[in-house]
Structures are given as C-alpha cells and as structure tokens.
Amino acid sequence: MRSTVIKLGAVLGAVVSLAFAGQAHAATIASGHVDVLAFSYDDTANALDINVHQHSTGATLEAADVVFDVHSGHLVNRTTAVACKLDAGQNWVLPRTETSGLIWAGWSTEDLSLAAFGGSLQAELVDAVTPAGGNVSVYDATTGAVRFHTDPACNAPGTAITETHHHPTWVFTEPGTYELTFQVSGTHSTDGAVTSPEITYTFDVG
Amino acid sequence: MRTLPKYAAVAAAAAAVVATAASPATAETSSPTVLSEGHADVLGVAYEDGALDLHVHDEENDAEYAPSEVVLAVNRAAKTTAPAGYDFLADGDSDVWILPDTEVEGLLFAGWATEEIAPGDFAGDTLTLTVHDAWGDVDLYTVDDLGDPTVLFDSDQGPGSFTVGAGSHGHLNWAFGEAGVYKLTVEAEGVLAATGETVSTGEVDYWFWVKK
Numbered sequence: 001m002r003s004t005v006i007k008l009g010a011v012l013g014a015v016v017s018l019a020f021a022g023q024a025h026a027a028t029i030a031s032g033h034v035d036v037l038a039f040s041y042d043d044t045a046n047a048l049d050i051n052v053h054q055h056s057t058g059a060t061l062e063a064a065d066v067v068f069d070v071h072s073g074h075l076v077n078r079t080t081a082v083a084c085k086l087d088a089g090q091n092w093v094l095p096r097t098e099t100s101g102l103i104w105a106g107w108s109t110e111d112l113s114l115a116a117f118g119g120s121l122q123a124e125l126v127d128a129v130t131p132a133g134g135n136v137s138v139y140d141a142t143t144g145a146v147r148f149h150t151d152p153a154c155n156a157p158g159t160a161i162t163e164t165h166h167h168p169t170w171v172f173t174e175p176g177t178y179e180l181t182f183q184v185s186g187t188h189s190t191d192g193a194v195t196s197p198e199i200t201y202t203f204d205v206g
Numbered sequence: 207m208r209t210l211p212k213y214a215a216v217a218a219a220a221a222a223v224v225a226t227a228a229s230p231a232t233a234e235t236s237s238p239t240v241l242s243e244g245h246a247d248v249l250g251v252a253y254e255d256g257a258l259d260l261h262v263h264d265e266e267n268d269a270e271y272a273p274s275e276v277v278l279a280v281n282r283a284a285k286t287t288a289p290a291g292y293d294f295l296a297d298g299d300s301d302v303w304i305l306p307d308t309e310v311e312g313l314l315f316a317g318w319a320t321e322e323i324a325p326g327d328f329a330g331d332t333l334t335l336t337v338h339d340a341w342g343d344v345d346l347y348t349v350d351d352l353g354d355p356t357v358l359f360d361s362d363q364g365p366g367s368f369t370v371g372a373g374s375h376g377h378l379n380w381a382f383g384e385a386g387v388y389k390l391t392v393e394a395e396g397v398l399a400a401t402g403e404t405v406s407t408g409e410v411d412y413w414f415w416v417k418k
Contacts, residue, residue: 082352095351097307097377141353142289142306164311169351 025202030069032056033098036201037107039121039161039184041194048121048184048196053108063199070094070172070205073101084146084154085137087173092205094170096141106167114164117186124158125150126183126198131176134205138168150180175206238413239264239271242279243312247319247375248412249335251394253327253405260394260410263319273392273412280305280382280416283312294357297343297383303416307348307377317377320370328396331372338365338391338409343383355379385418 029052038053038060052061074092081088098104109121128136128150138148138156147168149156161184172178179202185195244266252259262271262278284303288295295302309315318335325331337346337359346359346366358378359366370376382388395406 085352093351097348098375100371100374141351142308142349144353163309165309167308 025067026065027054027059027061028067028069029054029103030071031073031101031103033104034068034106035108035165036068036105037123037161037182037184039107039109039112039123041112041116041188043188043191046188046191046194048112048186048194050182050184050196050199052201063201066202068103068105068201068203070103070203072206074103075206084149084151084156085139085169086171087135090173090175092172092175096167096169104167105170106165107161107163108165109161110164114162116189118189119162121161121184121186122158123148123161123182123184125180127179127181127200129177129179131174131178131205134172134174134176134178136173136178136180136203137171139171140168172203172205178203178205238275238277239269240277240279240415241314242281243314245309245315246278246317248278248314248316249318249392249394250322251318251320251333251335251370251407252322253324253396254322256405258333258394258396258405258407260392260407262412273410276413278314278316278412278414280380280414281313282417283310284416289353292355294345294347294355294360294362295381295383301384303382303385305380307379315377316380317375318370319375320372321375323372323396325373326399328372329399329402330397332369333372333394333396334367334369336365336367336393336395338393340390341388342386344388344390345379345381347379347381349379380414382414382416385416388414388416390414 033055035053038051040049040051050063052063052066054061070092074094076091076093078086078088078091094103094105125148130150136150137146139146146154146156147159179200181198181200183196183198187193241264246265247263250261250263252261260273262273262276280303284305286302286304287300288302305314305316320333340361344361345357347355347357349355358368390412391409392412393407393409395404397404
C-alpha cells in the first residue's frame, strides 16, 4: 500500500514536471500520413479546436506535444525561385502526394460537419516564429493558390477551409525551428460565431 | 472522343451497361457494384498462390471486388475545364472530367495499391502497371509540387506503363474527355526475385461511367 502511494506520487511528480517543462514534446513525426490541422468541433461547449491526427497510429495528439521533424530527406535544391512558393537554392518540401520516408502533411474537417458551418471554416496563420530569412509557404500545386504564407507580401495570412480532407505542398526555405500558430473560426448554423484557441505547432527543419 | 463512330460505340455500350446495372431481372452475379465516392484502391495488386491479381478495394466499406464486378463512377462534380498547359488533355473542347489525386468530397478518390505485395517477392521490389487501351479520350497523370504533370497514359499515344513500388500506395489523376462509359484495359506484371520469371495478370478490363 505504501509503495503504491509512493509510485503514485512519482507519477504525479513526473506529470507535473512535464506540464511545467512546457517545451517537452511527447511525439516526433518524421514521415507518413498526418493531418497536421485536424479541425474538430464540440457542440456542447460550442468550441472549435485544432489537433494533430496521425494516420499510422490512429492517434489524435495535442499540437503542443508534437515536433514535426522535417529531415534532410525533404531537401529540394532549385536553381530558380517560384514567387511565394520556393526559393532558389535550398528548400525543405513536404510533398502533396504520399512519398515514402517523408511527411505527408494535410488537414481535415472529418471530425466536424462543414455543412453546419455553411461549408467553410476560416483558418488563420496568426503568428510565425521562423529562423532568419526563413519563410513557410503552404500552397496547392494544381491550382497555384497559396493557402498560407509567412511573408505578408504574399498576401496569404489565412485560407477558407472547404475540404473534408486535403494535402497541400508545404515549403520551408531555411533550416531551423519554426513555430507556426494557427487559429480557426466559423459560424455555426445554430450556435453562432465560434473561434478556436491559438494553437502553436513546432517544425524542426534540416 | 476522337471519332464519331467511336462515340456511337461508347453510347451504345453505355446504354447496355446501364441497362444491365439497372435491371432487377439479371442474376446477382451480373449486377455490378457502382463505386462513386470515397477512397478506392482501383488498381489493387496482390500476389497469391503463384498468381498476380488485379482487384478493386473499396476503402470506405472495406470491400474487395474483381474489376469486372464494379462500375467506377465519375460524378458530374468531376466536370471541369482543362488546366492551362495541360495540352495532353486536349480533345477538341475544354470540358474534361477529372478524378483528382487528392480527396474531394463527393468524388471517387482512385489510386493504386501494392500493399499486399511482400518485400523481396519481386525484383527491385517494383511492379509495372500498363494501360493498354481505353475507349475514348482518357489520360492518367500525376502532378508534382510545382503543378507540372507527368503523363502515365494518354489514349491518343497508345499504351502507357508506369512503375510502382511493392508494399506501397499512391494516387493519380484520371481524366475523361466526354461523358459516357469507358473500358480501360490494364495489366500488372513483375519479375519474381527468386526465379527471374515474369508473372502477369494478363489484360484486365475496368469499367468507368462518366456522368453527363
């Protein structure tokens, strides 16, 4: 009995220290199918949320518990730049189609009814901490549309989310740590306007 | 559609297939299942009991079919305008029906799968998929991260082959020039790592129904 109490205390201590550490990430995702922005809605609380849904494990994770390891396998060297998409020289690219060994990063609204939000949510990139000179572009290669971009000149601070499930191309232009903060809002047909908390994601590039 | 006689043939076949699908009098073995939306591994390849096999795996309902048992529907929402620079899609007008390589609600999300092929069974852990022929104007292609297409099969250019890895899964774009019923003739083949022998599914017919 006594030993159980001690064990419980140890576990509680560990949990508390983890909570206080703040920066401790429980999971590293370096490859495979992952809905980076998995949007969900709790109609009881009238609350929108954004989580990470990893398909290989079926796990839904808090974004704060995940580091996306954008390793060297994602490196693409280019001789020319493509405005608001890729730099000349080095880029780290999460491709739009599933590629063995690389992260296949998308978003999904499968955990909510888009129709209840008039068919669309609005996701904003509200803050971005990037390495010096580093930018992030999230775009659709098939239409050319830039969905998110960290450079205000590219005029893509946010995008309407109309897809049930979607995989754009993600590009990081410099190595280093990126912290991208997203927020989603919508107008629910019965519960009215609703906005998620600001959710920060960490990408370790290079 | 390239020629009027071919169009007439497609229209007649469309009527025949739709009539078969709709007729309650036909035996259940001849009533095809229509797959019209959601994730389907259309070109599913398996190697069992010494034979290579092509089948359709409906991921939405976790059901497996022989290609002859299904009609793959291309819903009207797939109708779009050929993107600029995609000259291989040209068929005389800009209308085209495209099942895209990304999941779009209400459309079939059609891909290939070799997840049932064990590593080491085939030389190089690769297989070759060949589309030998298609009724009418059909193009199969992938699109890279700059929007540039790679054409895998163009019915105007004859048979088209592409290599896929064993134990893998992928998606492609399926473009059809006109509404109607299409038959695609597909073959999967590979070289057995142990013996060097080439094994093949032979030519397998797939049926697509492109809705007007």
